[in-house]
Amino acid sequence: MENRGSSRLLHPPSSSVSSCSSSSSSLSSSSSSLSSSSSLSSSTFSFPLFPSRRFFTEAHLQRRSDDALPCLRVMTYNILHKLDARRAKFFSYSQPANLQSETRLARVRDELRDLQPHVACLQEVERESLSHLTSQLECDAYACAASLFNDKSGVSDGCALLYKKSILEVVRTHAFHFASLVDDFFPNQKTARDHMALAFWRRLKEKRNLAVVASFRVKATGQIVHVCSTHLFWDPRQPEVKLMQAFLLARALRRYADEQERTREEEREEKTPECTQRNDTDAGDERVTKEETNESRNEATTRKVNVETGEWTREEVPETDQKINHEIKQAREQEREQGREERSSAGLVRDAPLIVGGDFNSMPFQSVTKVSGPEGREKGKEMCVENKYHSGVYQLFTEGLVLPSHPEHPVSFHPSLAADAVPPLTIFPFQSAYKEVLGEEPRFTNYTRDFQGCLDYLFFRNATVKAVLSIPDDCELKREVALPNSRFPSDHVALMADFVLR
Template sequence: NILHEFGATRLLRGRGGGAVPPWAKDRLPQAAELVRRLGPDVACLQEVDDAARAALERALGEDYDCAAWMQNESLPAKDGCAIFVQRSRFETLRAHQFRMRDVAEKHFPGLDGMRARAGGMAAALWREFHEKLNMSVGLHLQAKGGPSGAEAPLCVATAHLFWDPRYPDLKLLQAFFLARELEEFAGGRPLVLAGDLNSTPYHQEGGVASGVYALLTQGTLPLGHPDHPVALRPARGILRGVAPADVPELSVAPFRSAYLDAQGSEGPVTNASRDFSGCLDYVLYRS
């Protein structure tokens, strides 16, 4: 996540007139130069606005192609997700972009009718879910340079989930529809998902896996998990709580975590601020 200009400006204003940090003046060129220096086969990026894309294209030159990019034009930041592909390594066969809210009915048949009938907490849940514009972009890629047909195509995707820690159930639903849509898009091909999921691996209290992490790495999330809407949004007074008929137990094809496989624990610190430090970003895969 390279931080869009709107967010960077807001962050600096929040410093209350303190000294402007050195990174503020050349933030985008530094981020673009880092990508160039690392030289990845594929770079999956979030919060990419017009200025960021221009900086990346200047730094990466003809070596990379911005093969997928989707923006939220209706939001002040006008940012989105992008995937840059090293031209010498891969050929792009197909691109796909979507918002999680826009594929919900396809993967949750009857959702629109259920939303119309729902009341209380369930109505609020689905209304809030459909207000969020979080997105994903994905690619079918074919490796270059080997014998014809030597390497099967693979799918690479990135995503950016809702940020607010007060709404883990909304992130969970986004992760569910994200995984289902990418599974369909991959069509049995190996799949790499590298994105900002805005969810820690575990809750600090009790060491329970967060709903997003548990669903994506274990493949299921029971109704009793603290992040599941049934558990998180019970009845309050005359308001009916979310029932299993509103949101059932969730299941997806599970991913493996590259961080966990490589180092035996989940993630480095991928996000650090004055009031938070932890892992919110992941490289997940399945073959």
């Protein structure tokens, strides 16, 4: 494989991590990297099983004084649930041996040992699989922080968070199904009488998708960080359901984080003089103002890396149907102001980093092909016009707002739904780790014979991404038709990033 952008790659040693003793050595290196000034420039990374996967880093981060700050390595990985005869038919192109649950779990275990994440956000994991992984990885100092399973469904899989006990300690955990949050964040739907509205809310409550979140304390510094693992609904025919689940997820995480901040603030108030608290509040306001300035500056352009030359450029953001207009800016500002008021009334002056890893089952962009009218006829044939737009889930998480006019908003997706049945959806936006480093999302994170696309993400707030693990080349993934195969145990590839905590 060619060495693309070698100045931005960390080259691993050739040693392998294959036993408790060797993994302990790797763990020692990993632990020291958390507090060492060379946490992202040393050769502590080893990828013997996956030699094509390297770390890309952002060049401008090298000029910052981030090395003294704690760095957390987070992975998200849909490991593919246990396949019965019916589900195995979807992967008929794979060798039967590569579909065996025991074989795939062993490869997942080896991948975790090689990549050494501090936190692993897992999806499509069953109780039995989780128990097997934790027992196999116990000698690598891994433990399960939180998990939740769909015991009432036929698949009976769920989400889990594994973490390094040598580096982190669990402060608090929370697990929830999105369906349980509908009444909390949409109380008006309980009084709905319209037949279409009732059917929509009922369908949303029937879905068993879920999330788990844990608050960790970095042992070396005392820094608190929240990490979430989630898995949204799969069906591409119901994007409005995924959008609503993403909204419920973001709001639930915000409520959870605010509760944690409130508890921490109460503890600080017992120890901190009043004058110091006022200074901290001013600093918090300055941080928000700086974030708003950066967002305004970056609206018109985006940074992008050329993987062949390693050079960075700024490109104009292409126009889409979802332009950043006055109405969107106004709605965002209202959401920010509401958040400021809520945090001010609660005494919250700073937010801990929040990282969300998961299978969102949504691509960054969607496209709709429409047949043009008579003015578009050419030589007796109608011309097809392709409209491209951000998927509802991706736009909500990265821009913070999805209006009812968006094609995947429930009001637009179901024309018979009343205009006021579902309001504009607003949240505090996240950043995407891979887009921040590479300038764009990966072309694919899910790779089967019939579908290749980006469905998995590492979203974050109140942190800085320092490096991301590269995605395997297309030619490597299709060497055995598609995934899973003899090298990759799931139909998804693992994503991983190093975050500087602030």
